[in-house]
Amino acid sequence: MKNTFKLGVTALVLTIAVACKKEKIEPTTPTTGTDVVTLKIEHTWQDSLEFALNTDLVNPLTGDSLNFTTFKYYISNIRLKKNDGTWWTQPNSYFLLDLANGTTPSVQLTGVPYGEYTDVEYVLGVDSTRNVSGAQDGALSPSLGMFWSWNSGYIMLKAEGLSPDASMGGSFAYHLGGFSGSNNVVTTKSHTFVGNSLSVTGNGNCQIHLSAAPQTLWQTAGSVSMNSMIHMPGSGAKTMADDFYGSFEFEHIHE
Amino acid sequence: MISTDHLNLSTSMNKLKTISKLLVVLAASSLVLSCRKAIVEPYKKWGFNSPDYFPAPVYNFENNKQDFKKFTLGRALFYDPLLSSDGTVSCASCHANSHAFAGHNTALSPGVNNLVGTRNSPSIVNLAWSPSFMWDGGINHIEVMPIAPLTNPVEMNESLANIILKLKASERYKKLFREAYGTEEVTDQRILKSLAQFMMMIVSNNSKYDQMKRGEVSFTATEQQGYSLFQQKCSQCHTEPLFTDYSFRNNGLDLTFSDQGRYLITQQSNDLGKFKVPTLRNVLMTYPYMHDGRFYTINQVLEHYNTGVKHTSTLDPLLDNGIPLTASEKTQIIAFLRTLNDDNILTDYWLSEPKE
Numbered sequence: 083m084k085n086t087f088k089l090g091v092t093a094l095v096l097t098i099a100v101a102c103k104k105e106k107i108e109p110t111t112p113t114t115g116t117d118v119v120t121l122k123i124e125h126t127w128q129d130s131l132e133f134a135l136n137t138d139l140v141n142p143l144t145g146d147s148l149n150f151t152t153f154k155y156y157i158s159n160i161r162l163k164k165n166d167g168t169w170w171t172q173p174n175s176y177f178l179l180d181l182a183n184g185t186t187p188s189v190q191l192t193g194v195p196y197g198e199y200t201d202v203e204y205v206l207g208v209d210s211t212r213n214v215s216g217a218q219d220g221a222l223s224p225s226l227g228m229f230w231s232w233n234s235g236y237i238m239l240k241a242e243g244l245s246p247d248a249s250m251g252g253s254f255a256y257h258l259g260g261f262s263g264s265n266n267v268v269t270t271k272s273h274t275f276v277g278n279s280l281s282v283t284g285n286g287n288c289q290i291h292l293s294a295a296p297q298t299l300w301q302t303a304g305s306v307s308m309n310s311m312i313h314m315p316g317s318g319a320k321t322m323a324d325d326f327y328g329s330f331e332f333e334h335i336h337e
Numbered sequence: 338m339i340s341t342d343h344l345n346l347s348t349s350m351n352k353l354k355t356i357s358k359l360l361v362v363l364a365a366s367s368l369v370l371s372c373r374k375a376i377v378e379p380y381k382k383w384g385f386n387s388p389d390y391f392p393a394p395v396y397n398f399e400n401n402k403q404d405f406k407k408f409t410l411g412r413a414l415f416y417d418p419l420l421s422s423d424g425t426v427s428c429a430s431c432h433a434n435s436h437a438f439a440g441h442n443t444a445l446s447p448g449v450n451n452l453v454g455t456r457n458s459p460s461i462v463n464l465a466w467s468p469s470f471m472w473d474g475g476i477n478h479i480e481v482m483p484i485a486p487l488t489n490p491v492e493m494n495e496s497l498a499n500i501i502l503k504l505k506a507s508e509r510y511k512k513l514f515r516e517a518y519g520t521e522e523v524t525d526q527r528i529l530k531s532l533a534q535f536m537m538m539i540v541s542n543n544s545k546y547d548q549m550k551r552g553e554v555s556f557t558a559t560e561q562q563g564y565s566l567f568q569q570k571c572s573q574c575h576t577e578p579l580f581t582d583y584s585f586r587n588n589g590l591d592l593t594f595s596d597q598g599r600y601l602i603t604q605q606s607n608d609l610g611k612f613k614v615p616t617l618r619n620v621l622m623t624y625p626y627m628h629d630g631r632f633y634t635i636n637q638v639l640e641h642y643n644t645g646v647k648h649t650s651t652l653d654p655l656l657d658n659g660i661p662l663t664a665s666e667k668t669q670i671i672a673f674l675r676t677l678n679d680d681n682i683l684t685d686y687w688l689s690e691p692k693e
Contacts, residue, residue: 213477214477214478215478216400216478216479216480216481216529216533217478217480217481217525217526217529217530217533218526219524219525219526223497223524223525223526224497224525224529225496225497225498225501225524225525227498229481229484231476231481231484231485231488231489232475232476232485232489233475233476233601233602234475234476234477235477314604316604
């Protein structure tokens with residue numbers, strides 16, 4: 083009896099193993115399925131140099147000497163547009179990009195259905211709903227230090243560092259956020275792949291490359307000697323966030 | 338003779354046996370009854386209770402459904418000084434059930450290292466109906482409210498990340514988290530939602546005023562006169578039945594604002610010196626008064642409205658002429674305010690400090 087049972091189980095396992103193998107090995111081009119698409123954001127300094135933390139940099143816009151110790155921000159609500167005009171929307175799409183882990187952070191879009199994609203859309207910041215709906219988890223956990231305790235809402239971008247030019251004792255700290263009224267910094271960006279389309283076919287190599295330029299934080303705000311600290315929503319936060327978010331550009335796609 | 342005696346004796350013995358059996362049964366059943374009283378009865382009472390004359394709660398229970406095990410975890414957390422940096426301050430330190438969940442009748446409440454902030458610790462009853470939190474309304478949801486006192490350097494001075502580490506290391510909390518959420522995993526979301534489960538249950542709805550509203554008791558003549566005066570002179574801001582309209586107003590305390598109040602949140606100049614209208618439930622127990630605890634007695638408060646209102650550009654228009662009150666009117670109003678005392682929440686089993 084036992085032996086028969088064992089045999090049965092072995093046969094079943096074998097069948098499953100064969101079935102699984104079969105699916106992987108056959109080189110047919112499947113028409114349905116999903117794949118991972120990687121969104122990469124390269125951060126550049128002076129348009130050509132790579133941005134880096136804990137490195138002395140000079141802002142070409144203001145002449146300020148800057149050494150960043152922290153640079154992190156939220157990207158959320160990522161969508162891809164198919165060539166038939168429909169959208170694939172990533173569920174629960176919230177990511178905190180921390181440049182301490184590398185200045186070309188990437189986001190994995192899992193479960194993207196096979197197809198031809200022509201556009202990417204995303205939100206810089208955290209949508210207002212998640213700012214007013216109580217305790218969140220994952221990338222939105224308040225324990226990550228990106229939530230204002232006394233004036234509820236996400237710090238959507240945190241840039242801190244040292245600067246001999248700063249008005250505040252040699253350091254700067256910009257905590258930018260705000261989700262309502264004229265203080266709303268949350269920005270939806272979209273880029274078309276300029277005539278190309280991203281073929282998601284299951285090869286696992288699909289990438290979308292974007293770029294952003296941290297020095298643009300000061301594009302309108304001017305030198306750190308004018309104002310080296312922001313820690314609440316308001317016009318100062320809005321100006322700096324708008325300028326930085328405006329620097330996001332589409333670079334290219336890979337397959 | 339002997340035999341009769343013997344018979345009598347055996348009859349009496351039998352009677353005694355029956356009586357003692359009965360006594361045992363009686364004792365056992367009374368034991369059962371008393372045990373039932375101690376354990377089962379409070380359990381029966383557990384649950385969120387909104388009287389029909391209260392508005393619908395603001396808190397969305399759909400996203401954090403009432404759950405006894407989550408509540409139990411929240412109750413343990415609320416009373417645990419482990420949540421502070423040096424293990425000396427719990428939520429209950431400044432929101433004591435013995436004081437209607439306000440501070441211990443001090444203007445400012447000490448945090449870690451006896452540090453103090455700038456504002457009076459308010460009573461936190463009936464937060465399920467509150468659309469905003471703190472004197473300046475800067476916090477928009479009860480679940481994220483505890484982050485402020487937990488992390489404030491002059492209150493509990495701890496980081497959420499470190500609280501998570503401390504709770505993970507505790508056998509007591511491993512059990513409580515597992516019972517509440519199925520796994521021992523400690524996350525800030527679990528901590529905050531459990532604290533909300535506990536705070537939602539701090540409901541004050543059984544004062545004499547409530548009993549009067551339900552037709553169970555009547556006011557005395559003085560209380561009734563005080564109630565009428567209250568409705569004429571106070572209830573525009575301290576709206577029944579929660580005794581606040583949750584608006585932000587400048588009630589004329591100062592000519593210049595050392596604490597800018599609501600302005601700190603909105604940066605709008607017309608919010609300078611405005612603070613949230615506090616509930617008056619349990620008001621006679623929760624002295625001292627105002628956002629900074631400057632008035633120690635209710636008489637000082639009434640006298641402020643009578644003669645002390647200071648005029649600035651953001652003064653509430655309702656207070657342009659203050660609130661004129663005679664001595665007897667004050668007495669009557671205080672008699673009415675006494676009907677807002679709710680002794681039940683001071684002694685409520687489920688709101689008290691749990692035994693480990």
